[in-house]
Amino acid sequence: xxxxxxxxxxxxxxxxxxxxxxxxxxxxxxxxxxxxxxxxxxxxxxxxxxxxxxxxxxxxxxxxxxxxxxxxxxxxxxxxxxxxxxxxxxxxxxxxxxxxxxxxxxxxxxxxxxxxxxxxxxxxxxxxxxxxxxxxxxxxxxxxxxxxxxxxxxxxxxxxxxxxxxxxxxxxxxxxxxxxxxxxxxxxxxxxxxxxxxxxxxxxxxxxxxxxxxxxxxxxxxxxxxxxxxxxxxxxxxxxxxxxxxxxxxxxxxxxxxxxxxxxxxxxxxxxxxxxxxxx
Amino acid sequence: xxxxxxxxxxxxxxxxxxxxxxxxxxxxxxxxxxxxxxxxxxxxxxxxxxxxxxxxxxxxxxxxxxxxxxxxxxxxxxxxxxxxxxxxxxxxxxxxxxxxxxxxxxxxxxxxxxxxxxxxxxxxxxxxxxxxxxxxxxxxxxxxxxxxxxxxxxxxxxxxxxxxxxxxxxxxxxxxxxxxxxxxxxxxxxxxxxxxxxxxxxxxxxxxxxxxxxxxxxxxxxxxxxxxxxxxxxxxxxxxxxxxxxxxxxxxxxxxxxxxxxxxxxxxx
Ligand SMILES: Nc1ncnc2c1ncn2[C@@H]1O[C@H](COP(=O)(O)OP(=O)(O)O)[C@@H](O)[C@H]1O
Ligand SMILES: [Mg+2]
Numbered sequence: 001x002x003x004x005x006x007x008x009x010x011x012x013x014x015x016x017x018x019x020x021x022x023x024x025x026x027x028x029x030x031x032x033x034x035x036x037x038x039x040x041x042x043x044x045x046x047x048x049x050x051x052x053x054x055x056x057x058x059x060x061x062x063x064x065x066x067x068x069x070x071x072x073x074x075x076x077x078x079x080x081x082x083x084x085x086x087x088x089x090x091x092x093x094x095x096x097x098x099x100x101x102x103x104x105x106x107x108x109x110x111x112x113x114x115x116x117x118x119x120x121x122x123x124x125x126x127x128x129x130x131x132x133x134x135x136x137x138x139x140x141x142x143x144x145x146x147x148x149x150x151x152x153x154x155x156x157x158x159x160x161x162x163x164x165x166x167x168x169x170x171x172x173x174x175x176x177x178x179x180x181x182x183x184x185x186x187x188x189x190x191x192x193x194x195x196x197x198x199x200x201x202x203x204x205x206x207x208x209x210x211x212x213x214x215x216x217x218x219x220x221x222x223x224x225x226x227x228x229x230x231x232x233x234x235x236x237x238x239x240x241x242x243x244x245x246x247x248x249x250x251x252x253x254x255x256x257x258x259x260x261x262x263x264x265x266x267x268x269x270x271x272x273x274x275x276x277x278x279x280x
Numbered sequence: 281x282x283x284x285x286x287x288x289x290x291x292x293x294x295x296x297x298x299x300x301x302x303x304x305x306x307x308x309x310x311x312x313x314x315x316x317x318x319x320x321x322x323x324x325x326x327x328x329x330x331x332x333x334x335x336x337x338x339x340x341x342x343x344x345x346x347x348x349x350x351x352x353x354x355x356x357x358x359x360x361x362x363x364x365x366x367x368x369x370x371x372x373x374x375x376x377x378x379x380x381x382x383x384x385x386x387x388x389x390x391x392x393x394x395x396x397x398x399x400x401x402x403x404x405x406x407x408x409x410x411x412x413x414x415x416x417x418x419x420x421x422x423x424x425x426x427x428x429x430x431x432x433x434x435x436x437x438x439x440x441x442x443x444x445x446x447x448x449x450x451x452x453x454x455x456x457x458x459x460x461x462x463x464x465x466x467x468x469x470x471x472x473x474x475x476x477x478x479x480x481x482x483x484x485x486x487x488x489x490x491x492x493x494x495x496x497x498x499x500x501x502x503x504x505x506x507x508x509x510x511x512x513x514x515x516x517x518x519x520x521x522x523x524x525x526x527x528x529x530x531x532x533x534x535x536x537x538x539x540x541x542x543x544x545x546x547x548x549x
Contacts (some may be wrong), residue, residue: 079445099445107438115460115537128446128456156537 003135023263026093026114027054028179028212029078034087035237046237050087053231055214057179060206062223065233066273071216074238075184078214079105089182100180101129103175108166108185112157112172118144119153122171129176136175143171147201163194167201174209181213188214188218196254199225207251218235220269224262225252241272299400327507335507336514341495343515350492352518353409355483357416358474358523365421365473366466369428379429386425394418395483402488411494420473427469430461451493465539466532471524478520493519 031053038045047070055061066070076082076087080099089096091103104125112121119140126136144153147167157165166186173181187195203226206213215224223230224246232242248261256262313329323331336343372379394415401411435458443453449506485494493512499507531538 076441079441081441081444099447101447103445104443105442107437107442109438110435111442113439113457113460115535124443124456125446128443128448155496263546 004263005272010156020164027060028057028092029053029055029214030088030090030093031055031074031078032088032090033084034077034089035085036070036077036082038073038182038228041202048077049239050211051238051240053243055212057212058230060215060226061231062214062217062227062229063233064223065238066235067218067238069233071233071240072184075105075214075216079103079182087235089154101176102179104178104181106166106169106173106181106183106186108188108248110157110162110169112165112168114157115186117154117156118149118160121157121168121209131176139177140171140175141176144168146205147171161194161228163190164200166190166230170202170205172212174205179212181211183213183215185218185254187222195219195222200254202226203250203252221257221262224248224265224269225257230265230269232269242269244269319469324506325506327510331507332510332514335505335511339508341513343493343511345497346491346493346512347519349409349489350478350485350494350516351523352476352479353412353484353492354474354519354523355414356409357418357480358378358420358477360413360417361420361424361473361477362418362470363426365469366428368421369425371464372425373429373432381430386422388443390422391464394480395486398483398487401484407488407490411488412481415484416480419483420477422470423472423476424466425469425509427465427472431465431469432458434465435461463535464531467527467535467538470472470527470531474523474527475520478516478523482516486526 013188029052034048034051035046036048038047051060051074063071063074067158073082077084078091078096080103094100107164112118113124116124119137122140122144123133123137125131126133141153144150148163148171149167152160152164157168160168166189170186173183187198192197199222202213205211206226213226215223215226220230222231227246230244230246231240232244233239233240246263246265248256248259248265292420308327310464311327316326316328318430327335348520368382372383372387390433397418398411398415401414405411439457440453443457481492482494482497489495493516496508498513500506500512
């Protein structure tokens with residue numbers, strides 16, 4: 001599915017300057033020297049500092065970093081929800097100035113509308129974007145079925161468990177068939193068992209649909225389990241401290257989390273955070 | 281929320297929600313009758329419940345006729361409160377600039393006693409419906425604005441981001457998210473508002489009217505017709521309760537997802 005490289009790419013803090021970017025065949029998401037400083041009455045908060053990252057079509061990139069390092073900020077910038085202070089983001093070669101069409105977003109909380117049924121919630125992007133309801137209804141029902149929510153279409157969010165709600169939120173992000181899925185700690189609020197199950201599920205979705213996924217997490221094993229590449233960020237102002245290729249074969253199962261290669265990589269990434277303690 | 285074993289029978293009986301307050305009311309009225317009897321309270325201070333009931337029966341036609349203008353003034357003031365309060369709440373919740381200018385003034389205006397303004401309204405608008413409607417509005421609008429602001433602000437920031445990522449325009453965000461999100465809060469404000477509007481209408485009738493329950497109250501107290509006055513008070517309470525209940529009914533239809541349906545205790549001024 002992806003070209004395996006035997007290299008473990010690592011860009012240390014010393015190389016944070018102008019890194020020569022090898023010409024890649026038109027990345028789907030191009031992030032170039034991106035910086036963000038929040039300006040409020042309380043003062044300026046430099047949050048992201050010169051972040052550059054290319055994400056290829058179909059790639060699964062996970063971002064890990066300490067709490068407050070600007071991961072959510074990075075996601076909002078890519079989603080076109082907030083303006084960058086400097087630098088450039090492009091999707092399919094077009095600079096992001098407003099929320100792009102080809103993106104679906106999942107947050108840590110499912111943020112489902114209490115007054116809409118599960119199906120109604122999944123259909124929200126269709127209604128807002130004024131797409132063909134009949135056609136996308138079929139798709140929504142299908143998505144719900146593959147997400148194991150068949151029979152729950154007419155239920156209301158409060159009648160669902162946390163894991164089911166988050167699965168509905170993922171269906172909602174996928175309903176208009178975007179090429180890109182942005183996920184900001186989507187499983188952070190779930191219990192460990194549900195979370196592992198969701199990881200397997202998400203990997204399946206990624207394999208089956210070939211979506212490009214930018215996935216933010218504070219769990220290093222989760223990042224390694226899911227991703228083609230793991231991006232490690234420094235404490236605020238967030239910079240890219242290192243990028244690791246994950247060479248583990250797909251499809252991956254939970255057993256793999258006990259294998260030496262997996263454990264070694266997790267340990268190696270964890271090394272970046274030894275000085276600052278736990279993540280999040 | 282299971283009842284303890286000993287209270288099961290009472291619980292079964294109290295399944296109709298109105299039964300418990302009705303029971304309490306009966307007890308209060310009985311105590312009232314008892315107190316008048318025991319302490320030998322003269323009828324020109326506190327009438328016996330039976331006298332009040334008698335006045336009710338005797339004068340029900342007049343009382344009912346006088347209830348009409350009061351109810352109309354209440355409804356007029358309440359409608360005006362909704363028409364002004366909800367858009368104002370939207371503006372305040374939507375813009376920090378508007379909030380910083382308007383909100384402090386609004387709170388300040390609340391500490392001006394409306395009773396003191398009522399005569400002024402009569403001077404401006406004469407006797408009749410308009411000053412009553414305006415006093416009802418002055419009392420009724422504030423709770424709607426406060427609860428509306430709270431409701432519109434209760435939209436989850438992630439929800440805001442989500443609809444923005446779908447490129448929703450203003451109207452869509454409002455219709456799909458902000459309004460439904462604010463409705464439960466708005467309704468609790470409406471219920472407080474309507475009971476205050478009743479008070480406002482009566483205040484208006486105190487200072488400048490020759491009809492309405494407020495007028496009956498004033499006339500009967502002037503003539504020491506205490507049973508009539510108490511009967512008028514009962515009518516007034518009934519107007520408030522019925523309007524409150526009607527709004528709750530609408531709430532059940534409009535906001536069916538509101539799981540916790542607590543009984544809001546309406547504040548009165
Ligand atoms: N809207 C905002 N205004 C001001 N500061 C913000 C805003 N959003 C986030 N920040 C600040 O930016 C920093 C990074 O936040 P965030 O991107 O949410 O971090 P993370 O998701 O990695 O935990 C934090 O210090 C936070 O306080
Ligand atoms: Mg975050």
